[in-house]
Amino acid sequence: MEKRLVKKDELLRIVKKVGAEFNVFAPVRVEDNVLFKSLAPGEEPLLTFANTKNAPKGVFFPRTEVMIRYVRTPKGTVLKGVELEARDAVLFGVRPCDARSFVLLDLLFDQDKYKDPYYVAKREKATVVTLACTPVPYTACFCTSVGGGPVDGTGSDVLVTDIGDAYLVEFLTPKGERLVKYFGEAKATAEAENKKETAAKEAIEQIKSVIPAREVKPILDVSFDHPFWDTIHKRCLACGTCTYLCPTCHCFDISDEMKYDDGRRLRNWDSCMFPLFTKETSGHNPRPTQKERWRQRVMHKFKYYVDNFNAVACVGCGRCVMYCPVNIDIRKIVEDISKLQQ
Amino acid sequence: MEAIEKKLREEAKKLLEEKKVDVIVGYEAGTLPLTAAPAFVTDPSDTTKLVWNALCVQNLAKYVHDVVSQHRNAQKRVKPENRTKKVVGVVGRGCTTRSIILHLQERQYTREEIVVLGVPCRGYVDKKKLSVLLEGQEIVHGALDGERLKVTTAAGDRIVAVADVLADNCLICRFNNPVISDLMAGEPAPAMRSDEEYDAVKAFESRPSEERWAYFEKEMAKCIRCYACRQACPSCYCPECFAEQSRPRWVGIGEDASDTQVFQIMRIFHMAGRCVDCGSCVAVCPMGVDLRTFLKKLDKDAYELFGSRVGASLDDPPVLSTYREHECEDFIYNP
Numbered sequence: 001m002e003k004r005l006v007k008k009d010e011l012l013r014i015v016k017k018v019g020a021e022f023n024v025f026a027p028v029r030v031e032d033n034v035l036f037k038s039l040a041p042g043e044e045p046l047l048t049f050a051n052t053k054n055a056p057k058g059v060f061f062p063r064t065e066v067m068i069r070y071v072r073t074p075k076g077t078v079l080k081g082v083e084l085e086a087r088d089a090v091l092f093g094v095r096p097c098d099a100r101s102f103v104l105l106d107l108l109f110d111q112d113k114y115k116d117p118y119y120v121a122k123r124e125k126a127t128v129v130t131l132a133c134t135p136v137p138y139t140a141c142f143c144t145s146v147g148g149g150p151v152d153g154t155g156s157d158v159l160v161t162d163i164g165d166a167y168l169v170e171f172l173t174p175k176g177e178r179l180v181k182y183f184g185e186a187k188a189t190a191e192a193e194n195k196k197e198t199a200a201k202e203a204i205e206q207i208k209s210v211i212p213a214r215e216v217k218p219i220l221d222v223s224f225d226h227p228f229w230d231t232i233h234k235r236c237l238a239c240g241t242c243t244y245l246c247p248t249c250h251c252f253d254i255s256d257e258m259k260y261d262d263g264r265r266l267r268n269w270d271s272c273m274f275p276l277f278t279k280e281t282s283g284h285n286p287r288p289t290q291k292e293r294w295r296q297r298v299m300h301k302f303k304y305y306v307d308n309f310n311a312v313a314c315v316g317c318g319r320c321v322m323y324c325p326v327n328i329d330i331r332k333i334v335e336d337i338s339k340l341q342q
Numbered sequence: 343m344e345a346i347e348k349k350l351r352e353e354a355k356k357l358l359e360e361k362k363v364d365v366i367v368g369y370e371a372g373t374l375p376l377t378a379a380p381a382f383v384t385d386p387s388d389t390t391k392l393v394w395n396a397l398c399v400q401n402l403a404k405y406v407h408d409v410v411s412q413h414r415n416a417q418k419r420v421k422p423e424n425r426t427k428k429v430v431g432v433v434g435r436g437c438t439t440r441s442i443i444l445h446l447q448e449r450q451y452t453r454e455e456i457v458v459l460g461v462p463c464r465g466y467v468d469k470k471k472l473s474v475l476l477e478g479q480e481i482v483h484g485a486l487d488g489e490r491l492k493v494t495t496a497a498g499d500r501i502v503a504v505a506d507v508l509a510d511n512c513l514i515c516r517f518n519n520p521v522i523s524d525l526m527a528g529e530p531a532p533a534m535r536s537d538e539e540y541d542a543v544k545a546f547e548s549r550p551s552e553e554r555w556a557y558f559e560k561e562m563a564k565c566i567r568c569y570a571c572r573q574a575c576p577s578c579y580c581p582e583c584f585a586e587q588s589r590p591r592w593v594g595i596g597e598d599a600s601d602t603q604v605f606q607i608m609r610i611f612h613m614a615g616r617c618v619d620c621g622s623c624v625a626v627c628p629m630g631v632d633l634r635t636f637l638k639k640l641d642k643d644a645y646e647l648f649g650s651r652v653g654a655s656l657d658d659p660p661v662l663s664t665y666r667e668h669e670c671e672d673f674i675y676n677p
Contacts, residue, residue: 032470032630033564050480053628054566063566064596135496138480140374235380235405239570241628257594268596274569276586289412325570325626326400327372327379 002171002180003188011160011167014182015045015092022090022127025059027052036094050137051095051317055247057105059091060122063244065267067118067254072261086121090179092129097143097315099130099155101247107309108250118267127175130156134163134199135206140318142209142331148315150203151196163195211331212338213302213312219340220303224295228340232333233290235326240271242320242328248301248313251277272296298333346461346528351389353459353525354431358386363431363457367405369398376467376484376491380405394433394527395486396504399466401620403441403576406432410451411579430456435463436517437620440653441576443521444616447660450579460523462531465504465512466621467491470630472507476500511621511634514539521653543638558603558636564629565602567595571623571633572609577616584608610636615644615661618653 006014018024019039026045027034036052036059039045069080102123109119133141133150143149153159157176161168168188171177243249253270256263270277272293279285287293305313314330321329350368357363370381370391378397382405383389413428420426434442439458446453472481472491479495486492491502512518516536520526546554569585572578584592585605593608594601610633617637624634644650648669650661 031564032474050478062597064598139482234382237404237570237573237626239573239626240566240568241570241626244566244568245628253595255591255595257596266594266596271568274586322374323628325574325628327374327377329373332373 002177003193004169004171004180004183005186005188005192006160006167006169006183008166010184011047012045014184018090018092018179018182021088023087024090024092025056026092036091036098045093047093047131049093051098051319053245053319053323055101055245055317055319056091056094056098057101057247057250059089059126060102060119061105061109061250061252061269063269065118067265067267070263070265072258072263077263082117084117084121086125089122089126090129091126093131094128094156095137095317096130096132096150096152096154096156096159097141097148097317098247099128100143100148100152100315101155101317102128103155104248104305104309104311104313104315105250107305107311127157127179128155129158129160129176129179132159132161132200132203134161134203136203138318138322140209140321140331141207141316142211142318143316144204144207145209145211146213146312146314146316149200150207151200161196161199163192163199166192168192168196209316209318209331211316211334213314213316213334214306216302216334216337217306219337220299223337223340224299226340228337229291229295232328233294236273236290236294236328237326238273238275238290238293239325240269240273241323241325242330243271243273243297244269245319245323247315247317247319272300298330298337302334302337347392347394349527350394350433350459350461351392353527354383354392354433355386355389357431357457357459358384358389363429365409365428366392366431366433366459367402367409368392368433368459369394369400369402372397375481376472376486376493382409392433394461396465396467396508397486398433398435399469399509399622399625400574401438401441401576401618401622402432402434403438403445404574404579404622406430406442406456407445407450407576407579410455427455429454432456432458433461434458434520434523435461436515436519436521437463437511437618438576439520439522440517440618441620443653443656444577444618444660445579446656448663458520458523458525460520460526462520462526462528463512463515463518464531465508465515465518465534466625467504467507468509468512468621469625471509472502475502475507509621509625510542511619511624514541515619516651517618517654522656540638540642543635543642546635547639559599561632562603562606563599564631565606566629567597567602567605568628570626570628571631574622574626575613576620576622577613577618578609606633610640613637614640615648615650616652617641 024039026039027049028037033053034049035054036056066083068082071078109116136150153172157173159170169183251270252267254267256265278287301313354366366383368381369378372379380400409430417425476495479497483494489504493500515534518534519530593604644661648661
């Protein structure tokens, strides 16, 4: 594995150089928000930030995506094309939790049996350059409870760690190694690697939020009708903030839009928090109130995903905890479930 | 504030014990530093968790409407002779009671179905203003100490005056004491700077239309269509929102800029003469969209053209559901 050492003031220049050849996505300040977005010409990426408000999942799974275009003719509907083109992209400054979300999304969108061509096309063309969390950005972070870590390289092609006086850059995959040439010639020293180990240990110790994410699975297995589900949803506004900002939420809704005879089929994000979620054509909704919708959200993350893929569908980024407008805290919910009496 | 909180808890407990209400909708401390969250208390012994302070943001009238309408829907499946009435107690500050008045006038529930525990209000803390003041640093610890916030961030400890981070709508609030109440916890709060109520809107109005439209486009570009604004709004209670109707579909659900603009314009116009300026939509927005400038403009129009302030009194009907012979008609005859 290639490892390089990069001076602190070099990194920004490197990102710009990469940007000349690739479509670079990076954290950018837009008014009061830090957003993960495509770098516009002349736009500066942020190197010091906590985490982006939106999750980078949108690069592979956009909020709105055209699937096919068609045209209505006197002889019937004619397919005009399937949109599968993707550009070589570099995702720079992804946090380790969000990089891990790509692996969790791969489990669903890129299975042996089913492959989602739209997701896979973009994912295959993308290189993920992760910026490790030294120090840990938020008190609400709980990545270590769900299998991740502040300096964890899962889902990353390149892992960049701030070791105080420089960045240690590790090229973890062949895809990542294609970028070595941009990062200079200075090889990593043993001292730098030791510093990284120390920084990683310190970062793990900084994480104070711990939840029994794995432990609740056997309880959830037998708790579908538990009265507990009556207690968490009352204050929920039924907005989509938690699911839209979540790096692993991936429910979608497909709709057709027509303009005169030109039609396009769109895939849009959906949210289990919305009243329209799973509403059937008949008008029946198997999840008629916020209670059932909340049960779905918790079950999907901590039971169904474990059943299907043996992984918890949460990376512990803390976004839903911090940005829920009415302070519904998934950490507390999981904690409470772990204490349920059957 | 402590005295008000104590009184509030006592009164809430008494109401529940005497079975005068089935549930109290109030606020409790949140799990994050310097937050409070809506709370639903049914057990008299739980009333100790109720709080009332400058961190209580949400307009609770939204939840009153939710609880009543859910109960009424559930009652439809019960034989008429077995149907029960549910009485909701609500911690009501000025804007909350204005929304309740609007609900009563729009016949969403009856006065007998609610008990208002009035609280004086000195405004609430705008989390975004606080965040800007702290230069985006995360609040690790925080405590509210009278009129000051003691905040700890990675940069160290800091004292912030509550007055410096009050929400814009609170600074110019005209109704910071309950308009209606069954009980009052505490003495009325001093008036805010209501004479400046429309200053910001007037400044916005005076800008050329291109600039105003550019501002609207810029703000709406931030919207991610999570609908938190609509969901938090007490005046947005349609059982089915036009944005979710599919036959026909009035507005696309994707990220097309014009769809987002149409959704927001429609929602804002549905607030004409119905917005109490509680600031909930702005407070809950995860992306920091400025909805208030546009809503306040409609509020100003409703007042200047029709002399009406929504929820100012139970006897003053909502401007768009009434007609007076000599009211403003210029916009019809001389548009």
